[in-house]
Amino acid sequence: MNLALLFESDFTAPDRALLTGRRRVHLETVLRAAEGDRIPVGQVNGKMGHGEIIRLTETEAELAVTLNRHPPAPLPLSLVMAMPRPKMFRRVLQTATALGVKDLWLLNAWKVEKSFWQTPWLEQPALTENMVLGLEQAMDTVMPEVHIRKLFKPFVEDELPRLIGDRTALVAHPGTSTPCPTHLNAPTVLCIGPEGGFIPYEVEKLEQAGCQAVHLGQRILRVETAVPVLVSRLFDGCV
Amino acid sequence: MNLALLFESDFTAPDRALLTGRRRVHLETVLRAAEGDRIPVGQVNGKMGHGEIIRLTETEAELAVTLNRHPPAPLPLSLVMAMPRPKMFRRVLQTATALGVKDLWLLNAWKVEKSFWQTPWLEQPALTENMVLGLEQAMDTVMPEVHIRKLFKPFVEDELPRLIGDRTALVAHPGTSTPCPTHLNAPTVLCIGPEGGFIPYEVEKLEQAGCQAVHLGQRILRVETAVPVLVSRLFDGCV
Incomplete structure (x- = not known):
């Protein structure tokens, strides 16, 4: 997971998202991320950017999301x-x-x-x-x-x-x-x-x-x- | 298996080889080959050609082997x-x-x-x-x-x-x-x-x-x- 893909259901506000399950576990065990860290995120079929981890618990990670870049060009x-x-x-x-x-x-x-x-x-x-x-x-x-x-x-x-x-x-x-x-x-x-x-x-x-x-x-x-x-x-x- | 690779130990004469195990099973179940059929073969680190199936039993396939082509060029x-x-x-x-x-x-x-x-x-x-x-x-x-x-x-x-x-x-x-x-x-x-x-x-x-x-x-x-x-x-x- 080089980027956490965010679905509409992950968002709690336009700039807030919650990661649970596989993606939260990956944050903790593979990326060893902590509160304050920034990870690459992207909105499904939308822009990419970063999520700052503002809260990390045993069940969820709350991200402050900034989406400011376009995804790479599709293959024609x-x-x-x-x-x-x-x-x-x-x-x-x-x-x-x-x-x-x-x-x-x-x-x-x-x-x-x-x-x-x-x-x-x-x-x-x-x-x-x-x-x-x-x-x-x-x-x-x-x-x-x-x-x-x-x-x-x-x-x-x-x-x-x-x-x-x-x-x-x-x-x-x-x-x-x-x-x-x-x-x-x-x-x-x-x-x-x-x-x-x-x-x-x-x-x-x-x-x-x-x-x-x-x-x-x-x-x-x-x-x-x-x-x-x-x-x-x-x-x-x-x- | 688009080609049966023959090892020195498979040869019983310079132009005769026996296939057993995985390669014989593949002949029978995937290629559905029968006696008289020709299959592509190659000698490890040597030339490629074909093997004519001259005997096919439940344990082995005997091939009459002709090796007459060079393998494809290696990547540099x-x-x-x-x-x-x-x-x-x-x-x-x-x-x-x-x-x-x-x-x-x-x-x-x-x-x-x-x-x-x-x-x-x-x-x-x-x-x-x-x-x-x-x-x-x-x-x-x-x-x-x-x-x-x-x-x-x-x-x-x-x-x-x-x-x-x-x-x-x-x-x-x-x-x-x-x-x-x-x-x-x-x-x-x-x-x-x-x-x-x-x-x-x-x-x-x-x-x-x-x-x-x-x-x-x-x-x-x-x-x-x-x-x-x-x-x-x-x-x-x-x-």
């Missing part, structure tokens, strides 16, 4: 990702959030196991919890939007072309001949397949929707590694 | 990393290996908890196991070397300047004023701090040893995200 990216296996999904969601992804689409694909969609990590409280961890890590406040699409074909045929609009659209596909562009730094839609990749039919449908198939080199990377590698390569001006 | 990088917490270390070791890191130095630092050095993941069989997983993921054969340095000062004063030689040397340090260079694609030593970062004394010592402090932008990333982001940014011609 819609990330369309085949639903990963649950354990990996949780980490990828935190990582994508920490990297500044604000628009995440979870898509079905042939090699996505049906059971992946049953994970409790897809329920809203769990999504929020993991995005909060990502924002607190990266010192950001703006919550990503997560869209769940359990049907590949209707999404790719009907929604994806509109989502792309006049943006660059890429599908990361090992074995294709075009290398992924570097420092694009422009609005982009990026599709990433499941473990084992999109099948040829799926790549073809994505290409018909306007995506260009690109590769990252000879190495096959896990989605949790491919996401930071791709984001860093495409947006070296933003990350 | 020595990665010097403050020892991460054990769970993260395991993932970072796999990730760094998958990205093509061949020279990894694990270093003590002020914010490295003493207990991190006690992890069984640092024992040679566990190191090998996780590097094998990284190589099998990325389709590579060349095992990284891991160097363990539990004393910061002697390493940074005596060994690091020699390790750097005439290479570019960087220390990733959030909050510094110089941004990390992009597409360097040249021999590099890269130092990454622990959770919470190197302390100012440590950054100063690293700078004295020849490292330039660089930042990755406003966002603070976990080491497991920072490694692929940095590698992708520095070596877009290699990854």
